[in-house]
Amino acid sequence: MTRDKHTIKFTKPIVSNADGLQLATPEIVAKYIAKRLKTDIIADLGCGIGGQVIFFAKECKNVYAVERNTEKLEYAKQNCKLYGVNNVEFIPGDALSEDVKARVSNADIIFSDPARPLAEKERTLENLEPPIIEILKMYSDITTRFAFHAPPQIAPERLAFDCEREYLSLNGQLNRLTLYFGALKKCERSAVVLPDEARLCSSDAPAIKTGALGEYVYEPEPSVVNAGLLNELAQTIAETGKEIFFYKGDERRILLTSSSLIESPFFKDSYSVVGKTGMDIAKIKEVLKKENAKNAVLRLDIKPEAYWEFRKALECGLQGSRTLHVFGFGNEVVVGEKVKR
Secondary structure (H helix, E strand, O other), X not given: OEEOOOOEEEOOOOOOOXXXXXXXXXXXXXXXXXXXOOOOEEEEEOOXXXXXXXXXXXXXXXXXXXXXXXXXXXXXXHHHHHOOOOOEEEEEOOOOOHHHHXXXXXXXXXXXXXXXXXXXXXOOOOOOEOOHHHHHHHHOXXXXXXXXXXXXXXXXXXXXXXXXXXXXXXXXXXXXXXXXXXXXXXXXXXXXXXXXXXXXXXXXXXXXXXXXXXOEEEEEOHHHHHOOOHHHHHHHHHOOOOXXXXXXXXXXXXXXXXXXXXXXXXXXXXXXXXXEEEOOHHHHHHHHHHOOEEEEEEEOOOOHHXXXXXXXXXXXXXXXXXXXXXXXXXXXXXXXXXXXX
């Protein structure tokens, strides 16, 4: 198996260089994308080490795997063999060349996961290789069905396309943003949660109401937040006969709240509320001691270099057994205990 920071990337010992593995789509994500793009013939432009190609080959009749880096293309061949797929045509070359275009001219869908500079501070479309805009221009006479992975942190205003923007989170972490064009577009914005494969689509759902702090608080999945689908999330919960409210939010975190426990695949985590106080270390410690805490996980805006100093100050003298989470918004602190699923 091969792993990245958050999850097992592949269930078989794929071959790759360091950056090829770092940029490769995790197997569970590749399976989902392949199922959504199932068709007769698909072309993957800039296929890298073949992580996505493998699962296209399991869902589609034929796959074109295009890659200008011959070392990565060789890895893609070996990885496809490792996974037992043999319906892939490997094409060395530049995706923006007329020769490559001619060789994939019967493709139903054009897919690309463009490479991006790993050290780029602000994600942009201009630095992607191959560029999405150039692929759209060059291949638009072949098909109108395109799908691209784009940097999920990119500002929405930079995505001035008529497409569906699908944000995907995996194990509570934002993992992918995929743009779907033509008949592949199902709505304006969508959120997918893996491994559950739960999905939300943008709609005319009424605005989520703001409410007072209840017995429980919830962190929505990052895919839901980035897709701007809190209203749709609240509507799905209302359809079950329960009600959820927006409580607090800032650039880093959002908390929803309810008076009774609600289960949803669109929650990253759920917490029972055990206390509320001001942003004062002595008052926070009072709550922690009262609630028999041993550890305090900080969920507030604090400089990384100050995190452990603040946490040690809170935990000093605690002799309990519980791990509590401390959420901070301005001068307000909410203390909660994670609800085990």
